Amino acid sequence: MDESISKRAASAHDEHAAEKPTTGSTSTDDAHHPTGWGNWRVIMNMVIIGLSLGLFGYDNNFVAPLLALPLFILKYQGVRPAFTARILDLIITVPLVGAATGAFLAVPLMRRIGRKKTMIMAYFLLCTPGSILQLFAPNTGALVTGRFWNYLGVSVLTTTAPLYLTELIPPHVRARAVGFCIAGSCAVGIVATTVVWATERINDTRQYKIPLAIQAVFPVALGALTLLCHESPLWYIQNGKPEFARRTLMALRNDATHVVETEMSLLHAAVMADQQRREQSHFWEILNRANLQRTLTSGALLCTSQVGGQILILQFSTVILVQSGVANPFQITIIIACLQFLGTIIGPTLVDKVGRRPVALVGFSILFVLNIAAGGLAAAGLTTKSQQLGLAAVFIIFAFFNAASFQSLAYLLPAEIPTPSLREPTMAWSTFWSYTTAVITTFAVPQITAADAGNLGAKAAFIFGGCVFVTIIWSYFFIPETRARSAAEIDEMYDKKLPMRRWRGYQCDAVREVSEKFNEKAGSVDKRAGDLELA
Secondary structure (H helix, E strand, O other), rough: HHHHHHHHHHHHHHHHHHHHOOOOHHHHHHOOOOOOOOOHHHHHHHHHHHHHHHHHHHHHHHHHHHOHHHHHHHHOOOOOOOOOOOHHHHHHHHHHHHHHHHHHHHHHHHHHHHHHHHHHHHHHHHHHHHHHHHHOOOOOOHHHHHHHHHHHHHHHHHHHHHHHHHHHHHHHHHHHHHHHHHHHHHHHHHHHHHHHHHOOOOOOOOHHHHHHHHHHHHHHHHHHHHHHOOOOOOHHHOOOOHHHHHHHHHHOOOOOOOHHHHHHEEEEEEEEHHHHHHHHHOHHHHHHOOOOHHHHHHHHHHHHHOOOOOOHHOHHHHHHHHHHHOHHHHHHHHHHHHHHHHHHHHHHHHHHHHOHHHHHHHHHHHHHHHHHHHHHHHHHHOOOOOHHHHHHHHHHHHHHHHHHHHHHHOOOOHHOOOOOOHHHHHHHHHHHHHHHHHHHHHHHHHHHHHHOOOHHHHHHHHHHHHHHHHHHHHHHHHHHOOOOHHHHHHHHHHHHHHHHHOOOOOOOOHHHHHHHHHHHHHHHHHHHHHHHHHO
């Protein structure tokens, strides 16, 4: 009898030991910084979801050289040596209208059917048909329609993927997860540029059909792979399916029960506090007084990045370098693309390790200096080889720091700052204005830099430097430090109107309550084990 009781006591004690966090940590620390999180399921989800932005990267990088292919011009315009401005507007601008529309289409889909099914629908019902129509388009009208339909899907993916990843990945690697999307976009973009460059020498329709065919294969392959991904635990809890959420988290957190239960508690706390608001919420609530600051902060970097010099120095780099007399502009453009990719790898890691605010303030300050340097070299006349090489070096360095700062943060903030009930509309709002700002800036840059227009050339960097300076000041007052913070903690600190500079060291009530509940449970198990031993 005593032996039986002793075994039961030992069992209870072992059960508690399995759940109890190690000395020197709390349950919430384990949830924020779980060890051994990088199992194959997490990596699989990161890779598959991260590559979804690769479709945007492919199109964004292959369309410019594609439009210069002689047989492509012959097919869709005739014998002219280059596309007219009217056709270029149709092929390039109309799809961006589709992208802006797709951002709002993603909101009801994500809420009704979940993140996973939304992405699958975007791949198979939007991107795949649109890409196939481009491949076999008999005329310009069909080509533009295919690009519009494809960009609807691309926009749904770019709106959904960052949210999806932040809800699957532990908070302490959230920036790296979202950053992987941008890295995937850059990597696929390099592939796209290489493919078009390689097919330029083919003298039949394969010259442009091979790049278009590869574009059509991507959504089919990624759509099939997405079937293997897990649905968002937050979406499960929001839709009354906690057991599905727990099952997903157990698979993604290596069956670490205490980590999963703590994370479930924090998700429940955020959803319960937000439940009534979610039931009554509508899209435009993101612009209410209570949510306006979070909405503007979420989308600000997606817009300011467009006027921070990246369109001038990245998208128009070849043109600007040619105008400036720099030798080997194509090779320099390839180096710029590679440094941009390196920045998307290093930047998100810094954002997770160092924090959002330090990366933003230091990174934007460096970009300000680089913009002024580029403008200064251009103002000096770029008459010597050293000045021309200096401008090329500034462009290359800019690509790295822009990717490490702006691109590492721009999609992260709208994925983690909004309150849970307004995540989808806030992300859609941010994506919409990103595309809108891109359209305006892309149209404006040639007007202020071209010799037959403003004729500023690289001196236009002064204008973008001024925009970055304003962004630095704004960032100090409005970008919060959300590193390793749960949705409940972010809600609490915004509700308390805590100054942004005080977020880093603040101890939230939400964490304290979860920790106390965990300790009460642990104490109950200890007491039960002690009673059994005494008996």
